[in-house]
Structure formats: C-alpha cells, structure tokens
Amino acid sequence: MNIASNIQKLWVFLMLCSVFSCDRTDWNENFKESSKSPFGTYIVYEEAEALFDSEVLSLDQNIYDYLFEEMHEDHFGNYICIKSDAEKLNTDGINYLLTYIERGNHALLSLNNFPPHLKDTLGITTTNLDFYEYTPVALKALDGRLQLKDEAFNTQTYTYDRNIRRHYFETYNSNTSVVLGTVEVDGEQKPNFLKIYYGEGTILLHATPIVFTNFNLLNGREAYAAHVLSYLPDNPIVWDPQIKSSQYSETPEKPQDSMFVFFLKHPSLTWFLMVSLFGLLLFMLFNARRKQRAIPIIKPLENSTVAFAQTISNLYLKEADHKNLVDKKITYFLEKVREQYLINTSNLNREFIETLALKSNNDFTSTKYLINTIIALNKKTECTDVELLVLNNMIDKFFKT
Known part of the structure; x- marks a missing residue:
C-alpha cells in the first residue's frame, strides 16, 4: 500500500492551513480523526479508504452497540482503533469484539494503554516506562527507533525525534503470537508490535500509536505506518473514534469504592464508625432482657382476592x-x-437470544423479534394499549410453544 503521493498532497494542504492560521500550534496528543494538529489522525483516516481499497465506516456509536444492533452473521472486515486509551471499550465490548474476530475478522489496536481485560484475555502484559509523561514539553524529549521484523522491509530502522514512549509487551503467548516489530529501549529491542491469532481471525496490537499522527506522516516517516497497516487484509474498515459509551452494556467503566471502604480511608470517619458500632452493641446488651408482650387478637383472614383484582383492574383502566x-x-x-x-437476563444480546430460543423450543426469528420488542418498549416513556396487547400476545404465544 503506497501512500506517498496522497501524503504529499495533504502536506501542501496542511502547510497552507498553517500559514494562514492565526492560532498557535497545538502539540497535545489528541488522536482525533478530524484534527489537523500535529498529533491528530486526520491524514491516516482520510487515506484509509485508498490504502485498503475498501469502504471505511466511522462508528458514531459504541462498537458493542454496533455489533449488537446490526446482528452480523459472519464478517464486518477490519476493526481499527488508534488512540491513547480505549476508554469506551469496556469488558462487554471486548468480549463481543473478540467473538467476531474468532469468526474470521481482524483488528488493529494501537494504544498507549491497553484495557486490562483485553490483556488478561489475550495473556499479555505491558511495560510503559514513560507512563507518567504527558506534557508536550516532557514528551518532546522522548526520541526512539522502531523496526519491523519482516524481511520484506529489510529490517530498516525508523527514527523518531519526539513523543516515542518506551512502551512494549513484556510477556505474551509465543504459541499464538508473532512479534512483528520492536522499539529500542536502553539499547535493547523490545516487542512493540504483535500479531495474535485468535480463532479464525487475527489481532494486531501496536504500542506506539504516535506513528500514525499527522506530524509523523508529513515528515518522511509514512512508510512505517503504511507497513504496519499492510498486515491487515483489504477488507471493509470499521474505524472506532471512541466517541460514545455503550447504551446496552452494564459493565461499569470505572469501579466505585463502597461506602464502607470510603469510611476506612479517613481516620476521623473510621473512629466515628467504631464508636457507633460500640454504642449499638451497648444498647443491645442493656435491652436484651425479656419483656412480656400483649397477646394480640388475630382475626381470620378474609378471602378478598377477587375484590382486590377488580379494584386493581379498575384502577389501571381508569x-x-x-x-x-x-x-x-x-x-x-x-x-x-x-x-x-x-438463563441470565442481564444482557439481552445475541447469545442470550440463541440460548433462549434453544431452551424454549421456539424458533430464533420469533424469539429475536420478542426480545427486540422488549428492548424498544423499555426505552419508551409511554406506551399505547395496542403495544400492550401485542406484547401480551407475544409473551403468551412464546410460553405456549
């Protein structure tokens, strides 16, 4: 995949923009596909369709929601995420994405920080010696040299003069993983680019996303980025800009501490908790003597089931x-x-629908239609009597099968 000619055109365009712009250059790493600042990813995103000779779909929703709503039977092609952190890719999203990769799809994740659940699932660990460096001034001093292992690239060294973190893969499963590239750390070559075989598909993990930014593609280093992308097949692209959280997934993005843990973090609140518990124990101790209570007169219960049902039905009718x-x-x-x-009903996803249809001896299509109807009605604030009647008939028909 040769992008040199298109890069030159974009170079002229961005140079003209910088000449006529009155704003100061923004050297912060934003990795935004719409950003033409040095560390945006405008160029690589715009060139993706030409690189892969395929359609590029930019997600306007979470990848979990996209896969869940579309209900893809087989393939979506290539999934690409080039960011500093994949904060919107939570546990459910990772599991769902890996399910589709296992069926023969492919993914490239180039991140400064990989999600813990992804690393645990794939059996990898990472080291980032420059994790706490984030200001433009501190990152400017981080130069580095990268290499690709493939003989087709002649093991050429690619030198970068800023923002190259010493981020690499410490451990990985050598039975399913292949090292495609390295970064030089204190004179040693450490793996920063892995290809992991997962079922019928592959996952490319790249630990230096800065190489895909505008600054590095407009300074004669576009060859390295093109070589990395060339490991993906020429399939349609699902590009994840990480702009939305999932509206279906129930997995929390950041776990919250309990109230008890919060109390224990503060000495004054810890003492308050201890004194309160001690006072409660004293109260129970001095009030533990047996007291005689009056014996109540228990009247026999009246059978008011029919009247209660009529009252409730009249109330809802009114x-x-x-x-x-x-x-x-x-x-x-x-x-x-x-x-x-x-069956666990916390996630009404495709796996749930398939399991429910199998166990209930219902066909998949009618079961899917019932669950989608439930999801749609749950989102509404008001429902009509027709919708209520339809839902009731669908549920009755489901259990009569």
Whole structure:
C-alpha cells in the first residue's frame, strides 16, 4: 500500500492551513480523526479508504452497540482503533469484539494503554516506562527507533525525534503470537508490535500509536505506518473514534469504592464508625432482657382476592397507565425465563437470544423479534394499549410453544 503521493498532497494542504492560521500550534496528543494538529489522525483516516481499497465506516456509536444492533452473521472486515486509551471499550465490548474476530475478522489496536481485560484475555502484559509523561514539553524529549521484523522491509530502522514512549509487551503467548516489530529501549529491542491469532481471525496490537499522527506522516516517516497497516487484509474498515459509551452494556467503566471502604480511608470517619458500632452493641446488651408482650387478637383472614383484582383492574383502566403494565409484563417475562430456563437476563444480546430460543423450543426469528420488542418498549416513556396487547400476545404465544 503506497501512500506517498496522497501524503504529499495533504502536506501542501496542511502547510497552507498553517500559514494562514492565526492560532498557535497545538502539540497535545489528541488522536482525533478530524484534527489537523500535529498529533491528530486526520491524514491516516482520510487515506484509509485508498490504502485498503475498501469502504471505511466511522462508528458514531459504541462498537458493542454496533455489533449488537446490526446482528452480523459472519464478517464486518477490519476493526481499527488508534488512540491513547480505549476508554469506551469496556469488558462487554471486548468480549463481543473478540467473538467476531474468532469468526474470521481482524483488528488493529494501537494504544498507549491497553484495557486490562483485553490483556488478561489475550495473556499479555505491558511495560510503559514513560507512563507518567504527558506534557508536550516532557514528551518532546522522548526520541526512539522502531523496526519491523519482516524481511520484506529489510529490517530498516525508523527514527523518531519526539513523543516515542518506551512502551512494549513484556510477556505474551509465543504459541499464538508473532512479534512483528520492536522499539529500542536502553539499547535493547523490545516487542512493540504483535500479531495474535485468535480463532479464525487475527489481532494486531501496536504500542506506539504516535506513528500514525499527522506530524509523523508529513515528515518522511509514512512508510512505517503504511507497513504496519499492510498486515491487515483489504477488507471493509470499521474505524472506532471512541466517541460514545455503550447504551446496552452494564459493565461499569470505572469501579466505585463502597461506602464502607470510603469510611476506612479517613481516620476521623473510621473512629466515628467504631464508636457507633460500640454504642449499638451497648444498647443491645442493656435491652436484651425479656419483656412480656400483649397477646394480640388475630382475626381470620378474609378471602378478598377477587375484590382486590377488580379494584386493581379498575384502577389501571381508569388511569390508562399502559407503560406501567408493559413494564410489569416485561418483568414477569424475564423472571419466568430465569426460573424456568435458568438463563441470565442481564444482557439481552445475541447469545442470550440463541440460548433462549434453544431452551424454549421456539424458533430464533420469533424469539429475536420478542426480545427486540422488549428492548424498544423499555426505552419508551409511554406506551399505547395496542403495544400492550401485542406484547401480551407475544409473551403468551412464546410460553405456549
């Protein structure tokens, strides 16, 4: 994949922009696809379609939501994420993405910091000796030399004069991983570019995303970035700009400390907690003597089931609160699924639909339509009586199969 001619055109364009611009140059690493600043990724994103001779889809939603809603049967092609951190790629998103890679898709993740769940799943560990360097002045002093292992590239050394962190892979599974490139750290070559075989697909992990930014592509170093991208096949591209969190995933992005842990972090609150517990124990100790209580007169219970049911039905009929009844029907359905089929209903994804259809002896299409209807009605603030009736009939038909 040769990008030299297109890079030269963009070079002239950006030079003209810089001449007529009155703003100071922004040397912060933003990795934004729309940014023409030195450390944006405008050029590589604009050239992706020409590089792979395929369509490039820029996600306007979380990758988990995209895969969940589209319900792809086989392939989406190549997934590319070039960022400092993949904060929006949480545990559920990683698991879902790996499922599609296992079916024969491919992914390139070039990050300064890889998600812990991804590293645990793939069996890798990383070391970033410059993790705490983040200001433009401190990063400017970080020069480095990169190499690619493939003989086709003649083991050429690519020299960079700024923002090259000493970030590399410390351990990896040699049975499923191949080292494609290295970074020089204190005179030694450390792996910073891995190819990991995962099922029928592959995952490319690259630890130096700065090489894909505008600054390095406009200073005669575009060959290295092109060589790295050449390891992906010429398939359609799903480009992840990391702009949205998932609206379906229930995995928290950052775990919260409990209130008890918060109390223990502060000495004054810890003493307050201890004194309160001691006072409670004293209260229970001095009030533990047996007291005689009056024996209440217990009247026999009246059978008011029918009257209660009529009262409730009249109340809902008068209020026309169809949304409330829809929510109760959905709760009843999910509870019965948990009890009858022993299925976890926390994630109503494709795996859940397939399992439910199999265990309930329903066909996949009708089960998928029922679950999608439940998801759609859950999002609504109001429902009509027709929607309530349709949902009720679908649930009754599901359990009668």
